[in-house]
Amino acid sequence: MTRFLLTVLLLAVWALLVWMMIRAWRRRGELQEGIVGPLAPIPSDLGDPVLGPSEGLYVGSTLAPSWINRVAVGDLGDRANCELLAFNGGILLARQGASDVWIPKDQVLGLRTERGHAGKVMSKDGILIIRWRTSTGAEIDSGVRAVDKHEYPQWLALWTGDDSTLKNGKSGVDE
Numbered sequence: 001m002t003r004f005l006l007t008v009l010l011l012a013v014w015a016l017l018v019w020m021m022i023r024a025w026r027r028r029g030e031l032q033e034g035i036v037g038p039l040a041p042i043p044s045d046l047g048d049p050v051l052g053p054s055e056g057l058y059v060g061s062t063l064a065p066s067w068i069n070r071v072a073v074g075d076l077g078d079r080a081n082c083e084l085l086a087f088n089g090g091i092l093l094a095r096q097g098a099s100d101v102w103i104p105k106d107q108v109l110g111l112r113t114e115r116g117h118a119g120k121v122m123s124k125d126g127i128l129i130i131r132w133r134t135s136t137g138a139e140i141d142s143g144v145r146a147v148d149k150h151e152y153p154q155w156l157a158l159w160t161g162d163d164s165t166l167k168n169g170k171s172g173v174d175e
Contacts, residue, residue, distance in 0.1 A: 029072035035063070036073045037136035042102040043089060051158050052085035056128075056146035058095050059117050064131055064139035067117050071140060075099055084128075084144050086158055091130060093142065101142065103132045109139065111159045113152050117143035128152050 058080045061071040070077045080095040091108060093101040109132055113125035127143045134140060146152065 025072055029074070029077075032063075032071060032073045035136065035138045036071060036076070036140070037134050037138070039074075039076075039134070040090075040102050040104050040107070042092065042100060046087045046089065046092065049085045049087055051154060053083035053094070054085075054144070054146050054148070054151045054155070055081075055083055056144045058082040058093055058098070058101075059127060059143035059145055061101075061140050061142040062117065064141045067114065067141070076101070082144060084146070084155075086155070093144070103130060103142070107132045107134070108159065109133055111156055113156070114143070117141065125149065125152065128155055 060079055061076045063069045063071060075098045078098050080098040082093050082095040085092045085094065088105070090102060090104040093103070095101065108130065110130075112129050112131070114127050114129050115122060115124055117127045117129055122145060126149060127145050128149075130142045130144070132140055132142065
């Protein structure tokens with residue numbers, strides 16, 4: 001009987017801890033809603049992609065400049081397989097099992113590569129980071145770990161206007 005009561009007590013404590021974690025994540029999202037604000041809607045006519053699709057893992061989004069302060073608004077902080085596509089009007093993160101993220105071109109502040117993002121640590125230049133500004137002015141870093149990291153220089157060149165990496169074939173990313 002004692003063993004049964006101890007088991008029930010441990011399960012109750014475990015359930016309480018899980019409930020507290022979920023509640024804390026939702027509370028964090030509520031607090032960040034005012035900071036992040038509404039996301040831009042996806043335009044109905046995107047046209048043809050300028051670059052992509054690049055397949056990979058959407059690692060998550062963080063409040064810049066922190067690489068670990070994950071955004072909890074909606075499902076913006078959730079990891080998901082994705083396709084990264086660039087259009088004349090902006091960048092689309094087409095995520096599987098989560099809502100797509102549209103970043104208008106005028107809100108993109110820059111692209112870079114990093115070793116880690118949103119609690120995920122990779123090899124050097126293993127994650128492509130898109131820094132963008134929301135409608136409220138908050139800066140967000142969204143990270144994608146591409147299946148083929150040799151695509152990163154094309155993304156960096158597209159956004160910086162430097163096509164020398166495309167012409168000489170050098171990736172600038174470790175093999």
